[in-house]
Amino acid sequence: MDLSLDETQQMLKNTAKDFFATECPETHVREMENDKDGYNKQLWEKIVNQGWLGVPFAEKYGGFGLTFLEFCILLEEAGRVLLPEPLFHAVLLGGMPINIFGNEKQKDELLPKIISGESIATLAFHEEDDSILPSSIQCQASMSTNGYTISGTKMFVPFANISDMIITIARTGDKDTDLSAFIIPSTAEGISISELSTISSDKQSVINLDNVQIPATNILGQKNKGWELVEQIFSFGAIGKSCEMLGASEKVLEGTVEYAKTRTQFGRPIGTFGEIQRHCSEMATIVEGTRFVIYEAAWKLAQNKNAKKEVSMAKSWTSDSHKKVCAISHQVHGGIGFTKEHWVQLYSRRAKAAEIAFGDGNYHREKLSKLLGF
Amino acid sequence: MDLSLDETQQMLKNTAKDFFATECPETHVREMENDKDGYNKQLWEKIVNQGWLGVPFAEKYGGFGLTFLEFCILLEEAGRVLLPEPLFHAVLLGGMPINIFGNEKQKDELLPKIISGESIATLAFHEEDDSILPSSIQCQASMSTNGYTISGTKMFVPFANISDMIITIARTGDKDTDLSAFIIPSTAEGISISELSTISSDKQSVINLDNVQIPATNILGQKNKGWELVEQIFSFGAIGKSCEMLGASEKVLEGTVEYAKTRTQFGRPIGTFGEIQRHCSEMATIVEGTRFVIYEAAWKLAQNKNAKKEVSMAKSWTSDSHKKVCAISHQVHGGIGFTKEHWVQLYSRRAKAAEIAFGDGNYHREKLSKLLGF
Amino acid sequence: MRFAFTEEEDNFRDEVRKFLKSELPNNWDGVAGNNLEEGASDKEWDFALEMRKKLADKGWLTMAWPNEYGGQNASMMKQVIFAEEMTLARAPGRDGFGIRMLAPTLMIHGTEAQKTQYLPDIAKGNVQWCQGYSEPESGSDLASLQTRAVEDGDDFVINGTKVWTSSAHRADKMFILVRTNPEAPKHRGISFLLIDDMKSEGIKVNPIIDMAGRHNFNMVTFDNVRVPQKNLVGELNRGWYVGATLLDFERSGVEYSSRCMALLTELIEFAKTNKRGGKYISEDPNITKEITEIYTEINVSRGMSYKIADMQSNGEVPNKESSMSKLFGTVLEQKVADLGMQILGMYGQLGPESKHNKLKGKIEQEFLSSVSATIAAGTSEIQRGIIATRGLGLPKP
């Protein structure tokens, strides 16, 4: 049992923290809320140049040869500053499915492009029924002479607007779980992408697929094994999202304590009042509890150990804990915190999106409940 | 909408409050915890002489001709002092089933005895499976030439030790709800009563019925309609118990605020500390919320209006709220509160028993859930 | 004791309901967000003013006023019923500042001239007032306010900044607390003034956009703004006590429970008629348990409000009760909004402007607005302090 970072991890963390502090100030986050693309190409290039898109991938593809765990450390730091750039998506929803489920040819061809930032891929899972179940997938992929013809509508696809590959989950058989994953170029004929306006001002899209033709070689992983891909990537996604929330929680805690020290009312800093002390100590305790439960799951996932329970514990806990931390912060900040110009609301709006991404608290509690034999 | 007590109600409340304050001090409550009978005959006689056993019954039986609502006012005051005497049981579990479901003969014969304290009746519902469902009743009543033969085991029967009549719910048919209620003299052959030692130091018993013979006239209400009796009496019971909890909550709040004013630490009354102020204001708010929801149900029950939702709202709310009030009180009192010699633990131990009596929070939430159409 | 309304009260409720049904557009759904009855857009605002006039014509806005000022001395319960029905219908048009705050203050502390000048317009719904109380450095600690008013000839000259001024950008006039004696103890150097024209020279209204993206609050700056001395209400330097005046007009907080019930009712309907993962959302025990709890809590919250109305009917003055009602009711607003987000799942992210939204994107707006519930108009912390000290008699910290 060793909860400390090793040298590489610590260095990565320090570098990322410094980098993001400089490159991703609050002004940048605000600017990207209204940006057409939702990210800044110059900053994205700098991130690419750090090599961070290659953290969990093998060196032969241009990666760092590290693991998911190290990528989580990055995500925690990205979460701290609410990084708008698609680091999470490009690596976790684009690169990792290909790395884990792709054949050698796909990996050789696509991973270097993803790692070098030449290409951005994303994952299209959700449909109109937004539950995370095989049965909610209605999108059809039928065999045709030249490959597959895919039709359907995908909802809530993150960063589809800037992705050139959409890894799409579609139905390929009659059984509930007869799903497969396909790599679809976003330029393919029959695709139309329209953006959603969301609470967290991020980029999510609706994708319409109208008889989109793709070659048979674009299948990712085995036919009818797409649900396995979803389950695995959603586990990584749940933990990755939790890491972002952890970083965000830490920042909210720090900022709130700082405010409590400096804001005075009734002739003294509000941090001297029992209620405010209680608020701050509750936040600190929640955040303290969050770190272990997330990294335990991240480590197990990175080690390819069975981490089903840990993932569900981490995501259900963090979905709630981060929401609570933001709520307490608002309470300490009073009126100023819910104005558009204050930083806290940037965090609390995104907390909602993170809470429900890759399964909300109830979803993961249900899952854990089954794992406990209920 | 009028939340005030009328003149009679106010007088009853004042009289009861004064009476109990004098007659039922903490020493009495403690004494009865270890008393063989669990109540004091002299005090019981005084209560009888107040006429309070007749509050909700017609004058022709010797009652006050008031309603369940007025009896609730009494129970609130009894709850405030944790009255050990079987006021709740004699009226609510003994008198009311007879008053509502008995035939004229039974009422003429039994109610005057109950009101005058000559007789005490109680209700035996629970069995080994402690759920409140028709199917949990296994106790059998079979027709015999002279009446009924009853066999089975009843659990958690309050004050069976001092009751001369046990109103017993038993199975009289094949359908799930084919239950009937019987008035069984506790001296009948085949009955054995053994006491349970409980968290609230009250008197609950296990009753074994081994081929107990009773005349057919001892059936209470119609054959196979016993479940209606249970449902109705359990509604009264839930609200009556809630009233006791309300009175207890009020006392716990008062006593805790008093302690916060007088106990000093760090050179000042602990009631000046933000955390303690928070505790006290939370308690006060909870108690404030409790009163309305209980009396709304009590009034509707007394008016014979449909009060199913209100009863379940009141009992689920109060089961939780009183528990919370006791927990906060312990927190304010610190160590002294959980010593045997302190008054708070008298309340918190009984809170547990009251919480689960006549359905706990989850039970009533489920019920309400169905009433809301789920 | 009687937990039912009288026939007269029931009739009044029906009358209000019928009126609202006829006056509100078909399928009227209110303006999204639970803290902005009047709405944020110009169109919403115009409609609110139109409704206000009609309500004024009905006499309902001033029904709580004493007869001598043209009111009806209406019973507390009637006021509560009116508030409930307006809130349940999400109807705009009430006037918190003029009718419920300034008018009672003028009735007690105003000169005859002030009453004659201001009350009739307020009663008719002709004028929009706003309230200049909070300042950037004086939030919970309002009495530390620093906006200065200096006597100069027949005028006061005001300099300073007010903040959280709801509807200042819509308002014609403002009542304001200013410091007129900086030497005196903080509660004893404050005066209560009336500003007749928000367009006066030196007044600047700066919008504060909230996290739901809407404009309700403002920061108002005063740069040598002149106000005639006759606009002083009550005595000089006694403004703190003038400002604290409240007649027993309905302030039970029944809006909390009504607002919650309106939303919960919609959520229940939605959960019963929409499926997720092949099952109705209402079949999810996590959801139904929460609905049931909140349903009960709404009833508790309503009870707290009725209690306050009942006290006022009996001539008692609520103090801790109002704080309890707010403390409890505002948390409830947050719970309902959060439940709504749970029920909507991924769709909870989508606001009114998104075509794929559910329930018109209302839940996203309610969720964002609900953040301020436990903060605005006295934080929960302040309410708990009032309950503890004024209500329970605990010594001040």
Place this chain on the structure above:
Amino acid sequence: MRFAFTEEEDNFRDEVRKFLKSELPNNWDGVAGNNLEEGASDKEWDFALEMRKKLADKGWLTMAWPNEYGGQNASMMKQVIFAEEMTLARAPGRDGFGIRMLAPTLMIHGTEAQKTQYLPDIAKGNVQWCQGYSEPESGSDLASLQTRAVEDGDDFVINGTKVWTSSAHRADKMFILVRTNPEAPKHRGISFLLIDDMKSEGIKVNPIIDMAGRHNFNMVTFDNVRVPQKNLVGELNRGWYVGATLLDFERSGVEYSSRCMALLTELIEFAKTNKRGGKYISEDPNITKEITEIYTEINVSRGMSYKIADMQSNGEVPNKESSMSKLFGTVLEQKVADLGMQILGMYGQLGPESKHNKLKGKIEQEFLSSVSATIAAGTSEIQRGIIATRGLGLPKP
């Protein structure tokens, strides 16, 4: 980073487990109630002492001690594992007062004579110490303690009252904080003394029975009790700082999560194998949701403890982390106990002495004992204050 134990650690855990399996009676179930490892009855106490001797023989009790005092300088994780296994097995025999509190204090502040006299007996498990800290008027505000010690010849003469003295009725000796200079500021007039014999003239141990009906706490009165001056530990009037000494011996609070997990495991088993209303209790979604939440929280609590052990391993000194671990872990104990009561329904009312009880009546006892969890050894309020001021640097109130 590594979220698994080393092979050596796993082996050690196995060794402890095997030892406990062989030494504890079949179906050993601990002594009911979560705050009384040693049990309340004479029989339980005797068994605890017996176990203590065996654990001492194994060297486990003192494994955290430095080599020079006969310890093993054991790693923090090994200590945590030992604590976990002892707690999971509900095994009695550890010695909080002698081994974990007094010994480290003597190692730093004791004279050579004191070390020679006291440490060996503590290490062998031969002697029971108790702790004379709290007083009736000095609970959370311990430094205000009033028990006086006056120098008189070669002795101190002690007068006063100590309270909440766990196991005083079992103890041979006591370490005590006394006021030796009533004129000095409150932290600077306190001394740390050793009382060699609890049977000394003038000492009276008065039982305090807790709400579960058990005797663990005592009130101890001192009436001119003489203690030789050589029993002063550290400097005169510096006892506050002597008493605050703690070596980095395991104090991760891992007992909270282990205790909860032991109980939750039993409750899960019970819910899966017992029916109510024709269904297994584990089919009730209210119950399973709560089990799932608590299961997660136990994991979080364990993580907090591992973090503390990890800090200590790295030579860091936890401060707010210990308070957080206690704050979170003790609430969890109350939640598990309350869950147990829910699961047992009407049977939750029945304690160990009732023949109709379930799970041996343990839940009733756990429930009653759990009340003290958030109070004893520093209330949650005090913990939150420590986190806020010492941990987060907020100014003192």
